[in-house]
Amino acid sequence: MSRSLNKVTLIGNLGNDPEVRSTTGGNRVATFSLATSRSWNDASGSKQEKTEWHRCVVWNTKTSQLADIVEKYVKKGDKLYVEGRIEYRQWQDKDGQTRYSTEINVRELIMLGGGRAGGGGGDFDGAESAPRRAPAAAPKAKATAGGDDFEDFPNALNDEDDDLPF
Numbered sequence: 001m002s003r004s005l006n007k008v009t010l011i012g013n014l015g016n017d018p019e020v021r022s023t024t025g026g027n028r029v030a031t032f033s034l035a036t037s038r039s040w041n042d043a044s045g046s047k048q049e050k051t052e053w054h055r056c057v058v059w060n061t062k063t064s065q066l067a068d069i070v071e072k073y074v075k076k077g078d079k080l081y082v083e084g085r086i087e088y089r090q091w092q093d094k095d096g097q098t099r100y101s102t103e104i105n106v107r108e109l110i111m112l113g114g115g116r117a118g119g120g121g122g123d124f125d126g127a128e129s130a131p132r133r134a135p136a137a138a139p140k141a142k143a144t145a146g147g148d149d150f151e152d153f154p155n156a157l158n159d160e161d162d163d164l165p166f
Contacts, residue, residue: 006085008104010054011112012036014078018058020071028060030070034080034104056082058106066109073111081110 018032034056039049060067074080084106093099 007083008086009081009083010034010036010056010104011079011081012054014074014076014080015053017076018070018074020067028065028067028071030058030067032056032058032070032074034082054104055101056084056104056106058109066106070109074109079112081108081112082106083108 012034015033015035018030020028020030022028032055034054035051036054037049037051039047042048058067058070082104084104087103087105088100089103090098090100
């Protein structure tokens with residue numbers, strides 16, 4: 001039997017604040033648009049750029065409250081890493097027209113920062129297996145300005161001679 005894989009990995013910036021709603025069954029879902037860009041030089045040497053917009057959907061599940069985390073910590077302009085699967089849907093609108101959409105069903109989300117002053121830094125996903133990620137139930141607080149990103153000490157990580165006894 002052959003195997004298949006449906007996996008999407010994106011790093012981009014939020015175009016707007018996430019929209020969070022509850023389904024009739026009480027489940028919470030967050031949606032947002034993520035922009036990814038690429039640039040290149042064309043044949044004449046002129047710089048070209050193209051931005052793609054990706055519709056992302058994040059659900060609360062039995063094992064994670066990822067939609068609630070998105071609602072609380074993610075804002076317009078934030079840089080995010082998202083991982084999930086691509087899904088294609090079709091439906092009939094109120095006029096009877098068939099509509100199509102492509103969505104990224106997000107299973108993992110890492111806030112990379114850089115969108116807002118002092119923003120980002122928390123890592124969130126639905127699993128607790130990776131030791132460097134905070135579990136979804138206890139999210140890591142965002143870094144404050146001048147906080148965890150070593151901007152005040154740019155060579156702090158390059159110093160080979162530290163004072164640690166081990």
